[in-house]
Structures are given as C-alpha cells and as structure tokens.
Amino acid sequence: MVRSFEYVVPGSLDEALETMKEHAPHLKPLAGGTDLLVELKNNLNGPQVVMDLSGLPELRGVEETSAGLRIGAMVTHTEIEKDPLIAEHVPAMMAAAATIGGVQTRNMGTIGGNLVTAVPSLDSGPVLLALDAQVTVAAAGGKRQLPLTEFFVGPRQTALAPDELLVDILIPTVMLGRRASFRKFGLRKGQALALVNAAASVAVEGGRIAEARIALGAVSPTVIRAMSAERVVTGKQINDADALREAAEVAVTEAQPIDDFRASAAYRRELIAVGTFRVLEEALAQTTAA
Amino acid sequence: MPRKVTEEKQAEAQQLLEAPPATHLPAVAPDSLPKAPALTPEVNKQTPAVGQRVTRPDIRTHITGTTRYIDDLSFPGMxxxxxxxxxxxxxxxxxxxxxxxxxxxxxxxxxxxxxxxxxxxxxxxxxxxxxxxxxxxxxxxxxxxxxxxxxxxxxxxxxxxxxxxxxLPAVFDPLEAMDPDAPKIHRIDNVYASKVIMRGDVDRGFEESDQIFERRYTTPMIEHVPLEPxxxxxxxxxxxxxxxxxxxxxxxxxxxxxxxxxxxxxxxxxxxxxxxxxxxxxxxxxxxxxxxxxxxxxxxxxxxxxYTRQEEFIASTTRHPLVMDYKTGIANDGRLLARSVKLVLDGGAYASWSETTVGKAAILAAGPYRIPNVRVEGRAVYTNKTVTGAMRGFGAPQVAFAYESQMDEIAYSLGIDPLEIRLLNGFEEGSISPTGQVLQAVALKETLLMAAKRSRWREGDL
Amino acid sequence: MHQVEATVNGATRRAEVSPETTLLSTLRDSWGLTGSKLGCDVGDCGACTVLVDGLSVNSCLLLAVQVNGREVVTIEGLGGFEYLHRLQTAFERLSSFQCGFCAPGMIISAKALLDENPAPTEPEIREALAGNLCRCTGYTKVIDAITEICRDRAVAVEAPA
The missing domain is CATH 3.90.1170.50 (Aldehyde oxidase/xanthine dehydrogenase, a/b hammerhead)
Incomplete structure (x- = not known):
C-alpha cells in the first residue's frame, strides 16, 4: 500500500529541473522504483509529487566521450551487465552490478538510483570509487560536476540539494581499461545485502604498482577509499604478497564497521582484510594475464 | 544487440497467441485432463507409494495461476x-x-x-x-x-x-520477566504455564557420575513467513x-x-x-x-x-525463543547417567499455544537416549513481544538443537566418535522414555548407521 | 486519475488509476488477472513477477502509470487449463510446487531466463531464480523442472531431422 501522491512525467531535463525547483523538497524523482516504492510504502509522510524520469533521454545510455565513459543515471543494472562499452572498459562494474538484488531488481533498478540512496552497503559504489568516478548533478540554475567521494556525505545522505538531480556518472579516460576487481560478502549468494564490499584498481609500470585505489563498502557511514592501504602497496613489486597482506591489515584500521543483526564488527573486520587482499590480488592478476 | 529469433521461439510465440485467453478458462476441468488418482486403495492390494512419482491433484491450477487463494476472492460491494x-x-x-x-x-x-x-x-x-x-x-x-x-x-x-x-515499563527478556519485581504483563504471574517431568533420582545420578557437562543453549524467535499473508x-x-x-x-x-x-x-x-x-x-x-x-x-x-507483511511479523504468532540449561552426568565410558534440563520459553504477550509447546519441549528435552535419571522443568513466560505459538514441531526443534549440541560436546571431550556415543546411549526396542512410555518399533540405531554409511561418516563406508 | 493503456497477454487493456496504484493492484483488481500474487510487497519474494517488454520485474514495485504503452505478460498469458506452456508441463510433471503461491512468479522468472538463454547451467538457473522465494522450500524440483526442459531441448536439437 502506497500513500497518495501526484505523478508527473517530464519530457525533457529542463522541464524536470523546473518541476523540481517548483516542488522541492516535497518531490521525489522515480527511477527504477525498487527503493522509492518501498520507501513510499513504509513512510507515512511521503512526498507530494513523484516525478518519473523515464522520459528523459539525457539520463540514458552509455557512451564514450572525450572526458571518459559517460553512464546515464537511468541505466539499469541489467544494462550495465550487458553493455559492450562497459565490458570493454570497466568490466568490474559488471561484476558489481551482477551482485545487486535478484534479476527483477536489476531489470528495474538503476545505477543513479543506487548511488542516490547513499546506503553504506550500496553495491555499485566501491568500483566507481576505485575508478575515480565523477558525477554530474543538475538543477534549474545549471550543472555541476563533483567527484563521487564528495557525493556521499553520510549514511543515506548525498551532496544533492533538494532541487538537484543526478544526471550521469563519468569514468575518466585515464581509468578506462584500468585493471579493477570487486568482491561482495553477504550472508548468502542471491539477493543479499553486503556485509562488506571491496573493490580495487591498479596501474602497473615495470613490474611495480604505480597507482592503486582501494574502496570499501558497508564498513563506514559511507563507501570509503582506504587511502593508507593504497599507499602501502604503491611502488611495490606486483608479486609482493607481504605488501598485500600489510595493506589488508591497514585497510581494517581505516574502516569503522558496526555490530548489527547481520554480522559482528569483528567478523566485518576479518572480511575487510580478506576482501582487500583478494581484490588487490585479482586486479594484479589481470595485469599479468593481459 | 539484435535479438536472435529462433524458429522455436516463433513457434512458441504462435502458440501463445493461439492459447485461449485466461479470462475464458473453463469453469470445470475438461475431460481431456488426466483425472486425479482414486484415493481409496483396493482391498488386499499393496498400493505402491514410497518412491513413486505422483502428480499433485492441485498442481495444474498452481502452475496456471488459477488457484483461488483468499485474496483472489471478492464479492460485490466488498x-x-x-x-x-x-x-x-x-x-x-x-x-x-x-x-x-x-x-x-x-x-x-x-x-x-x-x-x-x-x-x-x-x-x-x-x-x-x-x-x-x-x-x-x-x-x-x-x-x-x-x-x-x-x-x-x-x-x-x-x-x-x-x-x-x-x-508502562516493558520487559523483553524472559529471564528478567521471571523476576518477582518484573513488570506484570497480565493480572497473573508472568510464568503462566509449566511442565515438570521426573524419572529416577537425578541428584543421585549426578553423584554417581564420573563427569558432568553443563551449558546454556538459546534459540531465537522465528516468524513463519508464509508467502501468503x-x-x-x-x-x-x-x-x-x-x-x-x-x-x-x-x-x-x-x-x-x-x-x-x-x-x-x-x-x-x-x-x-x-x-x-x-x-x-x-x-x-x-x-x-x-x-x-x-x-x-x-x-x-x-x-x-x-494482513500487511509487517502485520504478518508483529501481529501473528512466531516460534518460541528458548533458553535451555542442560546438565548431563556421564560415566567415563560415555554412558549417560543423569540429565537435568531447565527450559524457559519466551511466550510473548499472550498465551496462544505455549502450553502445548512447553509440554512437547519438556517431553522431548532429554533426547532419544536411555537415561535412568531425568528431571525436566519447563516454563512459559509472558514478555512484551510478538506472541509465540504453534510452529512446526511445537518446541521440539529447539530442544533437539540443545541436546544434540551437548551430545557432540560430550563426545569431543571424551574423544569418542559422536556416532558411537549416540549408538551407546540411543533408544532401543522396549526402552522407556522419561515419561514412562515403553517404546516399540524403535529404529534409531539402524537409522543412524544407515545415515553414517550413506554420508560416508567412517572410513571404508560406501 | 490517470489513464493507462497497455498490451496485457496480447490484448489491449485500459484502466483509470490513481498514481499510487501499483501494476500488481491493477492487474488483480482492475483486470481480474489474479495469478500474480502479493507476497512481501517490497520486491523481495518475487510472487508478483511479470514481464514488462520482455524483462522480468516485480509488479508490486512498479506503478500502473509506468506501464502505459508497454507490453505486459503475466502467468495467465503463458497457458490456460487446457493448454500448457512447456515450462508449465515440466513443472506439472515434477509437481514442483507445494502451496503454489510462488508458482506464478517462479514460472515467469523461468520463462524470462529461457527466452534469453535457452540452455542455462544449473548455477545460471539458481541465479535467475534468486529473486523468487519459496517458503515451502521446494526449490529442488523447480530447478529440476527447468533443467529437464533444457535437457529435452538439447536432445531434440541433436536428433536428426
């Protein structure tokens, strides 16, 4: 049962942004609906206006631009799993998308919708952080671009103003083809919330790790970069397993996992170490295989 | 990517179009359908049952989405x-x-x-x-x-x-609810149902034991979660x-x-x-x-x-969480000599089927083992939580978790194979249960041995 | 109120709905298609699964207004009492369901899988059904039924014409 609201379907981005300006903060944009509908059913004080984004071509599609790979906010998880450009440039995104919900959720849910929930356990976050993703947000007054690290402000909180809309996600050109990997640990395989998510990307030069990005989900108020762990492995030989182990231990100190009914903080710390080690190992393995 | 259309898929699409629309289903199953088998077996004839593949009589309505569950019924003006x-x-x-x-x-x-x-x-x-x-x-x-x-x-x-x-002050822990100073949830005492079972002399049994094992086991509240509310x-x-x-x-x-x-x-x-x-x-x-x-x-x-799904969780019944204190006395060779069990059932806000549950849990609490001295005390307690009631097994799964856990712990402590300790103590033909029932047709050991064999428990098992 | 017009199981259907009406409510209450079930109401159980433009979705999480102009297939579109879809035949042969409440959604998810991947492996079948819960825990026979279809098809393809 959903509480009553007004429903609008703008035909263009400009129209959508004007509508948001008019109705914020009593408006909620509707993308895939897999989170919003649940929220509407649970929330007694729901929005007065629900704005369906399905008619906005500006929010769709995956394309290569001079700045990098642009992914529309309304691209579904299923589309990410099957997109040839994503397969070519950022296959780790496919791995992350494949772990989200069940098939039905992936068919409906969108990457933009996943990011704006800003839940600490969101599955598309870590890979995007490990690839230095940027996001474009728009309001009636204009657009702005910000790094994903600044987009997540707190649990279920983003940098979006009430009248701002997430338009697209950009993977910078330098990150395209960068070896990356993703691991999700849940209580079961199918349709599980992450206990811990981990992602890594690495650039290798002359047998050494020139640059590394490590991102963790479900272990802090937002998805985070484990920058101290990144520094541990930077400059190390790619077959230096001790360095990876040390990075895994350092990553644990950078997170603030909680105890809840899904897992204890102690178990989550264990998973952070295992996850960090494995994503680094897997990303590095790709550099030698390629 | 263009979709590959196979001939088979086209044929399937064609069949789909030719299928009668669902809204015009026949009200009565046509004669062409296989009839459900007769339920009355023939006299003096062994009906093959075990190991046979049968077709459920209700399966066709299930798979066509035509089974009428309650929410599929409506009446004019409802x-x-x-x-x-x-x-x-x-x-x-x-x-x-x-x-x-x-x-x-x-x-x-x-x-x-x-x-x-x-x-x-x-x-x-x-x-x-x-x-x-x-x-x-x-x-x-x-x-x-x-x-x-x-x-x-x-x-x-x-x-x-x-x-x-x-x-009003609320109480959520059944052990706290048993405290005389705890908030009273009904006019009567918070302990509202109990069952005591005694066999032999459990105190002397412990005195005669070589070793004593003691441990508390707990199980959580479980909701049935039927898909249909x-x-x-x-x-x-x-x-x-x-x-x-x-x-x-x-x-x-x-x-x-x-x-x-x-x-x-x-x-x-x-x-x-x-x-x-x-x-x-x-x-x-x-x-x-x-x-x-x-x-x-x-x-x-x-x-x-x-019911909404939320009501299904908070306003239906659930499985009783149990706090189970087990104490078992054994001889050094692994024979069980005495077992005392204290069960506290978290009954939630109302009695529901707690009396049945505390009874069944107590009757089964000592496990399927020959123990000469047994004492079981079970209590059901009110708390300010979701009501607990009937759920598959009425308390049996909870105590089975406790006594089998303790059997394993005893076996590991003695260095005995967990299978052996069960074979040594398990019910046999004519064994007497803690409630005094003389058991007949007991196949416990045969079952254990077959399970061991099929799971290749021991080296050399097939 | 909003007008919704959609192709449902091959036929054009219209309804006048308030915005908050879900596709599931419209299917059940306006169009009398009660095969799709309300189980959890939050997209976890999959009992309400239908196809929209060929993709499986939870109809409890979709507003009716969102399917305006689109194509919907429900369990009623697969087969009726006298005519069974081959998936239904396999599920019947194995008596794959107990209480049956999950069956419509489970069969739609299985159809979505086979439409895209005619020869799935067992892990692929399990993954495809991850969004469909059976509380009677009869998953084995559901997976067996789908596996059986794929095996039958493989035999048919290998057999000389």
Missing part, C-alpha cells in the same frame, strides 16, 4: 479493512478517539474492542483481546479497525484515529448465518473461537478454509475473523482484511 496497531510495547490506553475517522473519505464502518461481544480469544487461555481496550501488551496489538471502500482509503483513514497512551472475508447471509472465508488452518477450533467472541451459536457460523499459501503452524488461530464479521454486520456489506 469493503477493505485496515487495523491501527499499538505505538508502544506496553502501555495503558487512556483514550481512543475515532470521531474524525467517520469523516475520512470512503470510510463505512469502524470497530473498537468495546464493541466486540466477548473481547478475548486464545487456543489455551483466552487472554488475548480481539482489539485492545485499556491496555496494549505488544506492538502488534490492534486497537481500531476501519472498513472503507478501498484498501487505500482504509489505510489513509487510520491517520485520523487519536489514541492517548500512558507508557493471513486474511479473512466475512459476509452475512440473508437468513442471519455468518459466512467467513479464512486462511485459518484449524477451522473447527477457529469456528468455536469465533462463536465465542461473537456470542453466536456455532451452527450460525460457516467457516470456509481457503486454499492456503503456506501455513507452517502460523495460521492455526483466529486473528481478524471477529473483526471482519462485526464490520460486515455494521456495514451490511462483505468485508475483507488482509
């Missing part, structure tokens, strides 16, 4: 019910104001507990109100029910109900008969309970059990039947109430 539930785990209700409710769009009738002829029900003790009047004892207690033209209107109308509460529909026939459709799985008991709450003779009530989308013990009591019956009477129209 109203929909939503129930306002408590905002507190434990509180006194100071006032209930439904005046504004009648002005909400679509509202046709409302119901409070004071309007229920006998406002109590329960399978053992009738300690649960149909709708709470002066006190709420858990968050699942209903207070006001409203029948409206649509489910949406019923839901939104509930916003207009004003309930004033005076919160609990539901009921009521309509009054012109001759004054009440017809209730319900997901209730025990219609004879349900009919008696319903008759009691409505102060109606049982023969005026017809209770139809609909095809159930999962029960697991959670649909064994009346819930909204009196509410829909009374709202149907007040409105003069058929009335349906379907």
């Amino acid at each position: 109203l929909h019910v939503k129930i306002l539930r408590s905002a507190h785990a434990h509180a006194r209700i100071l006032s209930i104001n439904v005046d504004a409710l009648h002005k909400m769009p679509g509202v046709v009738a409302t119901l409070t507990g004071e309007e229920v002829p006998v406002n109590s029900f329960g399978s053992t003790y009738q300690d649960q109100p149909v709708l709470a009047v002066d006190r709420v004892r858990h968050r699942g207690d209903g207070i006001v029910a409203v029948a409206a033209e649509t489910e949406q209107q019923a839901l939104e109308a509930l916003d207009a109900v004003k309930v004033d509460y005076e919160p 609990f539901a009921a529909i009521a309509l009054w026939e012109p001759d004054g008969q009440l017809h209730v459709y319900s997901t209730n799985g025990r219609i004879t008991l349900g009919r008696a309970d319903l008759a009691r709450t409505l102060s109606l003779p049982m023969n005026r009530i017809r209770l139809t059990a609909t095809i159930i989308g999962g029960n697991f013990g959670g649909k064994n009591e009346i819930r909204t039947e009196p509410i829909v019956a009374l709202l149907a009477k007040k409105s003069g129209r058929p009335v349906k109430a379907v």
Whole structure:
C-alpha cells in the first residue's frame, strides 16, 4: 500500500529541473522504483509529487566521450551487465552490478538510483570509487560536476540539494581499461545485502604498482577509499604478497564497521582484510594475464 | 544487440497467441485432463507409494495461476479493512478517539474492542483481546479497525484515529520477566504455564557420575513467513448465518473461537478454509475473523482484511525463543547417567499455544537416549513481544538443537566418535522414555548407521 | 486519475488509476488477472513477477502509470487449463510446487531466463531464480523442472531431422 501522491512525467531535463525547483523538497524523482516504492510504502509522510524520469533521454545510455565513459543515471543494472562499452572498459562494474538484488531488481533498478540512496552497503559504489568516478548533478540554475567521494556525505545522505538531480556518472579516460576487481560478502549468494564490499584498481609500470585505489563498502557511514592501504602497496613489486597482506591489515584500521543483526564488527573486520587482499590480488592478476 | 529469433521461439510465440485467453478458462476441468488418482486403495492390494512419482491433484491450477487463494476472492460491494496497531510495547490506553475517522473519505464502518461481544480469544487461555481496550501488551496489538471502500482509503483513514497512551515499563527478556519485581504483563504471574517431568533420582545420578557437562543453549524467535499473508472475508447471509472465508488452518477450533467472541451459536457460523499459501503452524488461530464479521454486520456489506507483511511479523504468532540449561552426568565410558534440563520459553504477550509447546519441549528435552535419571522443568513466560505459538514441531526443534549440541560436546571431550556415543546411549526396542512410555518399533540405531554409511561418516563406508 | 493503456497477454487493456496504484493492484483488481500474487510487497519474494517488454520485474514495485504503452505478460498469458506452456508441463510433471503461491512468479522468472538463454547451467538457473522465494522450500524440483526442459531441448536439437 502506497500513500497518495501526484505523478508527473517530464519530457525533457529542463522541464524536470523546473518541476523540481517548483516542488522541492516535497518531490521525489522515480527511477527504477525498487527503493522509492518501498520507501513510499513504509513512510507515512511521503512526498507530494513523484516525478518519473523515464522520459528523459539525457539520463540514458552509455557512451564514450572525450572526458571518459559517460553512464546515464537511468541505466539499469541489467544494462550495465550487458553493455559492450562497459565490458570493454570497466568490466568490474559488471561484476558489481551482477551482485545487486535478484534479476527483477536489476531489470528495474538503476545505477543513479543506487548511488542516490547513499546506503553504506550500496553495491555499485566501491568500483566507481576505485575508478575515480565523477558525477554530474543538475538543477534549474545549471550543472555541476563533483567527484563521487564528495557525493556521499553520510549514511543515506548525498551532496544533492533538494532541487538537484543526478544526471550521469563519468569514468575518466585515464581509468578506462584500468585493471579493477570487486568482491561482495553477504550472508548468502542471491539477493543479499553486503556485509562488506571491496573493490580495487591498479596501474602497473615495470613490474611495480604505480597507482592503486582501494574502496570499501558497508564498513563506514559511507563507501570509503582506504587511502593508507593504497599507499602501502604503491611502488611495490606486483608479486609482493607481504605488501598485500600489510595493506589488508591497514585497510581494517581505516574502516569503522558496526555490530548489527547481520554480522559482528569483528567478523566485518576479518572480511575487510580478506576482501582487500583478494581484490588487490585479482586486479594484479589481470595485469599479468593481459 | 539484435535479438536472435529462433524458429522455436516463433513457434512458441504462435502458440501463445493461439492459447485461449485466461479470462475464458473453463469453469470445470475438461475431460481431456488426466483425472486425479482414486484415493481409496483396493482391498488386499499393496498400493505402491514410497518412491513413486505422483502428480499433485492441485498442481495444474498452481502452475496456471488459477488457484483461488483468499485474496483472489471478492464479492460485490466488498469493503477493505485496515487495523491501527499499538505505538508502544506496553502501555495503558487512556483514550481512543475515532470521531474524525467517520469523516475520512470512503470510510463505512469502524470497530473498537468495546464493541466486540466477548473481547478475548486464545487456543489455551483466552487472554488475548480481539482489539485492545485499556491496555496494549505488544506492538502488534490492534486497537481500531476501519472498513472503507478501498484498501487505500482504509489505510489513509487510520491517520485520523487519536489514541492517548500512558507508557508502562516493558520487559523483553524472559529471564528478567521471571523476576518477582518484573513488570506484570497480565493480572497473573508472568510464568503462566509449566511442565515438570521426573524419572529416577537425578541428584543421585549426578553423584554417581564420573563427569558432568553443563551449558546454556538459546534459540531465537522465528516468524513463519508464509508467502501468503493471513486474511479473512466475512459476509452475512440473508437468513442471519455468518459466512467467513479464512486462511485459518484449524477451522473447527477457529469456528468455536469465533462463536465465542461473537456470542453466536456455532451452527450460525460457516467457516470456509481457503486454499492456503503456506501455513507452517502460523495460521492455526483466529486473528481478524471477529473483526471482519462485526464490520460486515455494521456495514451490511462483505468485508475483507488482509494482513500487511509487517502485520504478518508483529501481529501473528512466531516460534518460541528458548533458553535451555542442560546438565548431563556421564560415566567415563560415555554412558549417560543423569540429565537435568531447565527450559524457559519466551511466550510473548499472550498465551496462544505455549502450553502445548512447553509440554512437547519438556517431553522431548532429554533426547532419544536411555537415561535412568531425568528431571525436566519447563516454563512459559509472558514478555512484551510478538506472541509465540504453534510452529512446526511445537518446541521440539529447539530442544533437539540443545541436546544434540551437548551430545557432540560430550563426545569431543571424551574423544569418542559422536556416532558411537549416540549408538551407546540411543533408544532401543522396549526402552522407556522419561515419561514412562515403553517404546516399540524403535529404529534409531539402524537409522543412524544407515545415515553414517550413506554420508560416508567412517572410513571404508560406501 | 490517470489513464493507462497497455498490451496485457496480447490484448489491449485500459484502466483509470490513481498514481499510487501499483501494476500488481491493477492487474488483480482492475483486470481480474489474479495469478500474480502479493507476497512481501517490497520486491523481495518475487510472487508478483511479470514481464514488462520482455524483462522480468516485480509488479508490486512498479506503478500502473509506468506501464502505459508497454507490453505486459503475466502467468495467465503463458497457458490456460487446457493448454500448457512447456515450462508449465515440466513443472506439472515434477509437481514442483507445494502451496503454489510462488508458482506464478517462479514460472515467469523461468520463462524470462529461457527466452534469453535457452540452455542455462544449473548455477545460471539458481541465479535467475534468486529473486523468487519459496517458503515451502521446494526449490529442488523447480530447478529440476527447468533443467529437464533444457535437457529435452538439447536432445531434440541433436536428433536428426
């Protein structure tokens, strides 16, 4: 049962942004609906206006631009799993998308919708952080671009103003083809919330790790970069397993996992170490295989 | 990427188009269908059963989506019910104001507990109100029910109900609830059902034991989570008969309970059990039947109430969480000499099937083992939590977890194979259970040995 | 109120709905297609699964207004009492369901899988059904039924014409 609201379907981005300006903060944009509908059913004080984004071509599609790979906010998880450009440039995104919900959720849910929930356990976050993703947000007054690290402000909180809309996600050109990997640990395989998510990307030069990005989900108020762990492995030989182990231990100190009914903080710390080690190992393995 | 269209897919699409539209299904299965096998076996003939593949008689309606579960039924003019539930785990209700409710769009009738002829029900003790009047004892207690033209209107109308509460101290831990100083949840003591079983002399058994093992085991509350939520529909026939459709799985008991709450003779009530989308013990009591019956009477129209998923969790019954203290005395060769068990069952806010559950848990608590000296004490305790009641096994799975865990711990401590300690102590033909029952046709050891063999428990097993 | 017009199981259907009405409510209450079930109401159980433009979705999480102009297939579109879809035949042969409440959604998810991947492996079948819960825990026979279809098809393809 959903509480009553007004429903609008703008035909263009400009129209959508004007509508948001008019109705914020009593408006909620509707993308895939897999989170919003649940929220509407649970929330007694729901929005007065629900704005369906399905008619906005500006929010769709995956394309290569001079700045990098642009992914529309309304691209579904299923589309990410099957997109040839994503397969070519950022296959780790496919791995992350494949772990989200069940098939039905992936068919409906969108990457933009996943990011704006800003839940600490969101599955598309870590890979995007490990690839230095940027996001474009728009309001009636204009657009702005910000790094994903600044987009997540707190649990279920983003940098979006009430009248701002997430338009697209950009993977910078330098990150395209960068070896990356993703691991999700849940209580079961199918349709599980992450206990811990981990992602890594690495650039290798002359047998050494020139640059590394490590991102963790479900272990802090937002998805985070484990920058101290990144520094541990930077400059190390790619077959230096001790360095990876040390990075895994350092990553644990950078997170603030909680105890809840899904897992204890102690178990989550264990998973952070295992996850960090494995994503680094897997990303590095790709550099030698390629 | 263009979709590859195979010939087979085209043929399938063609078949789909040629299939009769679902809205024109024959009301009666045509003769071309295979008939369900006769249920009466022939005299003096062994009917093959075990190991046979059978086709369920109800499978075709299941796979075509034509099985009529309760929410698939509707009647002309039918109203929909939503129930306002408590905002507190434990509180006194100071006032209930439904005046504004009648002005909400679509509202046709409302119901409070004071309007229920006998406002109590329960399978053992009738300690649960149909709708709470002066006190709420858990968050699942209903207070006001409203029948409206649509489910949406019923839901939104509930916003207009004003309930004033005076919160009371609540207790959520069954052990704390047993404390004499704990908040009392009903007029009687919080311990409301018990069972004691004694065999031999357990104190002497412990004295004679070489080693003693002691441990506390706990199990959590579990909701049945049937995919189909609990539901009921009521309509009054012109001759004054009440017809209730319900997901209730025990219609004879349900009919008696319903008759009691409505102060109606049982023969005026017809209770139809609909095809159930999962029960697991959670649909064994009346819930909204009196509410829909009374709202149907007040409105003069058929009335349906379907639980939301949240109500299914908070306002149905669940499996009892148990706190189980086990103490077992053994001889050094692994023989069990004495076992004492103390069980505390978290009964939640109302009694429901706790008495049955504490009984069954106590009877089975010592396990399927030959133990000369046994003492089991079981208690069911009120807390301000979701009501616990019947669920597959009535307490048996909880104690099985405890006694089998302890058997393993004893075996590992003695360095004995966990299978051996069970074979050494397991029930045999003619063994006497803690309740004094002489057991017949006991195949425990054969079963264990076969399981061991098939799971290749021991080296050399096939 | 909003007008919704959609192709449902091959036929054009219209309804006048308030915005908050889900596709599931419209299927059940306006169009009398009660095969799709309301189980959890939050997209976890999959009992309400239908196909929209060929993709499986939870109809409890989709507003009716969102399917305006689109194509919907429900369990009623697969086969009726006298005519069974081959998936239904396999599920019947194995009596794959107990209480049956999950069956419509489970079969729609299985159809979505086979439409895209005619020869799935067992892990692929399990993954495809991850969004469909069976509380009677009869998953084994559901997976067996789908596996059986794929095996039958493989035999048919290998057999000389």
